[in-house]
Amino acid sequence: MSIALLGLGRYVEEITEIVSQFSDVIVVEKEGEKLRNFLEKEKGIENLSVVPGSATDLELWKDKINLEELEAVISFLNEEDTLTIARVLRKAFGFKGTFIFVAKERPEGKEFKELKIELVSVPDVLGNILKNLLKGQGVVKYPVGIGLRKGEVAEVLITESSPATYMRLSELRLRNVRVALIYREGSIILPRTDLRVQPNDRLLIVGEPSQIELFINMVTKGVPNFPLKWGVKGIACGVSGEEFDYVKERVKVREWIEEDCSQLKASEEVGLYLLQDERSFFGGSTVDRVFTELRSPSLILRGSHPYENILVSANTDALGFLLPNAVDFARLFGSKVFILFVTSIEKMMTKEEKELLESLKNFVERMRATENVEIKLMRKEGNPVRETLKLLKGNFNLLAVGYTPGRKSGFFSPYTPHVLARKTKLSTLLIPEVYLER
The missing domain is CATH 3.40.50.720 (NAD(P)-binding Rossmann-like Domain)
Structure with missing residues (x-):
């Protein structure tokens, strides 16, 4: 040849x-x-x-x-x-x-x-080489001769001080970005959502160039990327007033669009919905519509701003999505974060409750070490809804809950996140558990 x-x-x-x-x-x-x-x-x-x-x-x-x-x-x-x-x-x-x-x-x-x-082209090659030398500084590498050469592929080193250290890949998800491979101690690991990132791992990232930059900033500098990890637009559904202005000033999206939102349409471009708390005897409530229709984060405005103290309910089946997004949200507003986990009495705690409690302790320790946010873990015993609502009557301004889209409370099967979002009088951040990759 x-x-x-x-x-x-x-x-x-x-x-x-x-x-x-x-x-x-x-x-x-x-x-x-x-x-x-x-x-x-x-x-x-x-x-x-x-x-x-x-x-x-x-x-x-x-x-x-x-x-x-x-x-x-x-x-x-x-x-x-x-x-x-x-x-x-x-x-x-x-x-x-x-x-x-x-x-x-x-x-x-x-x-x-x-x-x-x-x-x-010479500019492309030189650009990526200079990017590696000046921007990557040994932590981030951009390939010279792969794909479109526009930054859609990158490799990032996870250091001891990285905010991503020991986090699960499910906690690092961004829309239109994927961890394609993990290099660990000379071996190749195919990514799984439950896999924890270790120090000295090298992550091969592929996706939209702008979203890759968000991912790199998140895992190297801990830069908040909420709600851009979900989408670049914000939808304001018939909201106005001081709380609306307060949120708009701190949550940066490419553009805010004001709509009546008579129908909530799922869209990959939307990073956050701002909603009014509306209730109808026959037509349900805003909370019901969110749990049924939305696969993007939403914030129900109830006038309890400024968000100085945020209570995060850990009694949810969507915890992996809720925690990192709630912390990102808190950093945007300079808020203190309190994670509440309501369990059975200590002598009757199940194995799953004990494991989850230990996981929450590890998460809080990591956040204290790597993120610029005040965070505290609280454990209560008893009924999750009753104990959470009782605590919310104190010095809190916002409730954050995670949910599985399509799941709501039934007459004989209450769904804790749904009940809390309906009964609280505080503004409520709702984070869905969904796969962000297209």
């Missing part, structure tokens, strides 16, 4: 030496001083051959190069000549191999894609 290099511009001598280590090399260049100097320097390469002439000449490809043995073509010529050659090879000769254009600037145009020309 062979590789053809078109034009003796900059870098060709170095690239010839590299490519010749694994393939025969054919250099196409017009007769002249440039070609003679090249041959003098590269005379030690045994599997190097030269085809004198113009690469745009149809006869050259027909008579002087064996296209059946040609694996790839790398062009260092100008854009116009490169497209001309690609048309000849693809359309006239049916060449199926790799065609690469090394450009001084990144060219635009549909024809490059139509002719299946891979683009390698």
